Amino acid sequence: MFKDKLRKLREDKGLTQQELANLLFVTRSAVAKWEQGRGIPNPDSLDAITDFFAIEKKELLSEQDAMEVIYTIQNASISERKQNMILISILSILLIVLASATALPRFLSKERYYENQFFTQAQLDYFSLSNLKEIEHSGKHLTSSMDSYYAILDDDIDIEEYANYIFEYLQNSPHISFVGFDIERTTMKYEETNKVYIAPSNHINDYKQGLFRYEFYYIDFLESNRDLQSPIPFKSISISSTNGVSYYIKNESYNFSMHLRDTVSNSSKEYYLLDEIYDFNIINVTTDNITDYFDIEIMTDEYIKEYFIVVFRYKQYFVHANIEFDIVIGYEDQVFEEHQVIKKGYDWSTYIFIYENIMGWDEEKIEIISYEVSHGDLWISE
Secondary structure (H helix, E strand, C coil): CHHHHHHHHHHHCCCCHHHHHHHHCCCHHHHHHHHCCCCCCCHHHHHHHHHHHCCCHHHHCCHHHHHHHHHHHHCCCHHHHHHCHHHHHHHHHHHHHHHHHHHHHHHHCCCCEEECCCCCHHHHHHCCCCCCCCCCCCCCEEEECCCEEEECCCCCCCHHHHHHHHHHHHHHCCCCCEEEEEHHHCCCCCCCCCEEEEEECCCHHHHEEECCEEEEEEECCCCCCCCCCCCCCCEEEEEEECCCCCEEECCEEECEEEEEEECCCCCCCEEEEHHHHCCEEEEECCCCCHHHCEEEEEEECCCCCCEEEEEEEECCCCCEEEEEEEEEEEECCEEEEEEEEECCCCCCEEEEEEECCCCCCCHHHEEEEEEEEEEEEEEEEC
16 A cells, blocks of 8 residues: 555655655645555655655555545545545546556566567667667666566666766767757646657756656657657657665566657657757856855754754746755864755755754754855756
């Protein structure tokens, strides 16, 4: 059940309900309601949960979970049912999404698998990745006929290193004309819900979707006579490693996956080049001007005393951010150094949590000693 899975994931991380709520930018009562089986997250909160725990939706939530919550609501009092009509609507939408997601494993169960094999040359050629090298691995690995690859990797595998290799391969390949990322994952939805916008970027952080996942969209050939602002058939390559949660294929456990996809046959959405549809002013953020765009504040939590928070509050609306920096914070005779990447936040702020076994921080003694921006892009709509 979802409520049990969520509780176990939280406890395995050593988090209280309040700590998890802070990380997801929801209330503690929302987390409590989920763990008591009296509700399930809305789509945005569900995305935040799966990103934080680095798992897929189908591993966490099933159609049965949503149905049981709806049954509980329908058996409540009349006044309670009226109050929960919005929740039922959200659950109904989630049921449609989950029905599509759960249909995938049934379909995959019919496909063919090849043991001890990377992608075939025919698969790589179709995706214009003819010379792509597989990640170094130990133990078993498996490739599917549906362009998916699974492997057992050593615990010390550096997925970032392989992500950088893929990025450089795509950028330098003479057979690929464009590389970009799904900007919809980092910002608000645009006016058309069935449209996805792909933006170009030369920085690897834009392609990172969570702690252990990267996804790259690319075009191997862009027709010169195509109509501007028209949908484009993109191809994509995604890689992900797991943190305590494995992929189970044919009763075997794998901790790394790699998927090759094309948007024509694997999506009901339309994909567009962002800069053909919208105009953006991309601002270079540096150490000298970061305070022009962010208010930097120190906060302590009234209920949880084991950490304090450095908050970067945005001064104006923007579409996307990719700001990488180092910050040094002092507290009495202690110094804390943190490396951070700012992207779009759920509530337009970025929180940096500093944990230490100190009960009752004295907020007046916490000071920001220095910060240094190593890379900074801020996308503002014209």
